[in-house]
Amino acid sequence: MPTYKVNVKWGKEKFSDVDCNTDEPPIVLKAQLFALSGVQPERQKVMMKGAVLKDDEWGKVKLKDGATLLMMGTADELPQEPVEKTVFMEDMSEEQLATALEIPSGLTNLGNTCYMNATIQCLRSIPELTDALKKYKGDITMGGVISPADSITAAMRDLCVSVEKSGSAIPPIIFLQVLHMAYPQFAEKSEHGGYAQQDANECWTEIVRCLQQKVKMPAVEGTEGGATSSASFIDKYMGIDSEVTLQCQEAENEPPTKSIEKLYQLSCFIEKEVKYMHSGLRNRLEESITKHSPALERDALYKKSSKISRLPGYLAIQFVRFYYKEKDNINAKILKDVKFPLSLDTYELCTPELQERLATARDKFKEREDRDAEKMQKAKEAGKTLPVKKKETEETEPFEFENDPGSNNSGYYELNAVLTHKGRSSSSGHYVAWVKRKGDEWFMYDDDHVTPVTSEDVLKLSGGGDWHCAYVLLYGPRVLVKQDDSEETPMES
Template sequence: MSAFHVKVKWGKEMYPDIELDTGEPPMVFKAQLFALTGVQPHRQKIMLRGATIKDETWDGIKMKDGVTILMMGSKEEDVPVEPTEKTSFIEDMTEAERNTMLQLPVGIKNLGNTCYLNAVIQCLKTVPELHSAIKEYKPKQPESSSLLTLAVDSASLLTLAIQDCYKTMNSGKTAVPLILVNLFRTTFPKFAEQGEQGKFLQQDASECWTELMRLLMQEITAKDPEKTAQNFRTSLIDQFFSGEFSCEWKCVESEEEEVTKSTDNFQQLLCHISQDVKYLHTGLVARIQEQITKKSAILDRDAVYTKKSKISRLPAYLTVEMVRFFYKEKEAVNAKILKDVKFPIVLDIFELCTEELQKRLLPNREKYKDMEEREIEEERALKRGKPGDVIKKPKTRSMPFSFEDDLGSNNSGFYQLQAVLTHQGRSSSSGHYVSWIRLKGKEWLKCDDDEVTSVTEEEILKLSGGGDWHCAYILLYGPRILEVVEEGEETEVETKIGEET
């Protein structure tokens, strides 16, 4: 027997009926207590009959139903103390210390073939709406007060673990995701595969991305759902990551069968890599029309259909998967396509949209021309000037990127790359995964687990494949923000060349 119902005493509080499973690591139990009390797992000390329960194992602990477990720990942060270390100079700091001092994003510790999970977590953190929602997340309260004492479900616990991970990173500390990894493997057992020596195996980052998005769709509620299109009000993931295809089906083998229409939702666009695909846009366009075999009601047998798909709803954040892996039966592995496929920093998806959506996008698209002309003129001014020279720019404001009646949509068809998840190696279940995230402007960061370094935009464009270097696997595009000049505002912003421009 591994499942027990126990009592937990914390200060003056008593939780009379908590479910505890000794088949899972104690860190999972600590996550349950975190969900109920708000005490961070690393601040918890859990004792049973004088023995302290460890994080990794229940060894030496005799559990039984109805036993009272004592939890010690507070929700308050540690009181700051006067530093005892001597003053550190930036040139003497480690890379991690410099990142903290300069308030750069920090990384996540690899706990043994967990780079696939780390990379996904880093990429998703770049979406402000999702990051904010996870920070404010609270598990759904049971309808009956008596149910409060039951174990919080694994989806809620895992979301709280992501919240804890982000909280640690936001404080400038490297995250050590013990609870997150344990809960992820418990919730999704296929990611808990072990090799002959008991070592956890590498996993596919794309599958990890898909599972986490499904889980967050269940846990993170929509933001102002009444302002969103009817079919995308279920969750924040639906609002900001889901698009819609309008599809037409034509039977190739029967002229009598009429064209039928359908709609499909999507959270990713796929770029299949063939010999002819050299650019991302080519791969996406190729998916507009495809041949599919299905049952024909008129012919009463399977027949070939031409399916034409156009986008009728664009999400604010567009995820694109480069389909780089295919299954090799002989070796029983997902082999990798190393072909070089160029992807842009700014992506225009207008051509893939229905005529109706294109008409809605056009008014907003016209406004981007003025912004592009201003950006070109500013680039010229920077090239003409010298360090210390002052250039003047008009004061601007950011415009909404969604349609007024559909919060979380994209109202222009223009996207800007904000994160890239890459793979280095020859199969999805081996090698190494890394995330590359936009910091600001043309400044990017390479997040290689807990090692975070600055890189240029040119280095990002070199992730297109063609060899054993990191190849782009998942591209995350965010809305390209439209900046317009303030009407009636004569004030100009003065900036010295060499400073923030």
């Protein structure tokens, strides 16, 4: 192998004994010269006895040991010292770290206000709600006669806007003041003089009730029976219609009665045999109650059957974990482990009529799953892998029925947020919100401390001990992303 030791003269500098292998193209030598001089190869002009060295061939340049080459070219300027000193993650403040990792803003605990903070963060996870709040034009009334619905809605709007703009924790002072004025029970003081801990689901219920009165849907022209400017956003996006049938068990001749109940969350009662959320929900479809019987003219046993006749886009489910313990005069907590899914199918909770309407969207999901499974199987049999899809639009199929904005047209849901409680009673302990951003990315909102977590961490919130237990779950619609129908070409494994 013809390797020579050559000298290279560059201005006032000289590089001695530079290895030069003529079996390799000249660009290799130029790369060595770049390392020595800082002159980029494309800016180098290397000559020997008038012959200019090319990049890919030696041409007329004949080398030998001790030969001298002449190089011309200007080196790049040395990089300047950064104006701002590099800060490593371990040296960052919490605020700097939050900005670097794009961590959203938390809410400051103003003294046992974690129940309120966690509720707000979970409700903020509904993007359509935050958009609708921004369009609300009402004002906060701090003096005189307070309008709870107006003030709570305006304060919620202002807080959501502040949190979006800020890169640090927000103290929700105005919202807390409005909440206390509108609902004095939340301003109760503890024996130590500070604010007493409150039940987060009670706070959730009151806030949603206020928003239900004031946050409206945008007007939609030509929508049959759909949203108008007077339609409630909460009714459309969080409202559940439950078809209830009551049948007297002691008077066969008494005809059954049917009615529609409007709900804003489902309840999962944690009975002894309940190990999974779906079982707790299904058990409430059939129950026995006692009520006055017109036929018998006395109280009698009735069978109450419930089926969902309308599903909302966002489904709230409360785990009924607290019960009144008379002996200790507290709302004691049921710590039982009840599993909940990341993906929820509510089909069997629905009326036959609604199930029939859900079929169209469910068929689309099934077709997509079958097509993807078939492609994967073919690729596996061919010993190849499917490429990562590079061209898939973010456009999605509608998740709502055409004539019912804000509804769910498939019965499929994905977990959006979890409100948890840690402790032994509703009047003590600590509340935290766990909110999904995308994919497997979640954030734990522990007041002003916001931490990235995964779905695996979220699934550990099912209960069974003194760790955080799921109390209120918020499911959002499972959406079907529109795909390019062109076939992907499998790649070699």
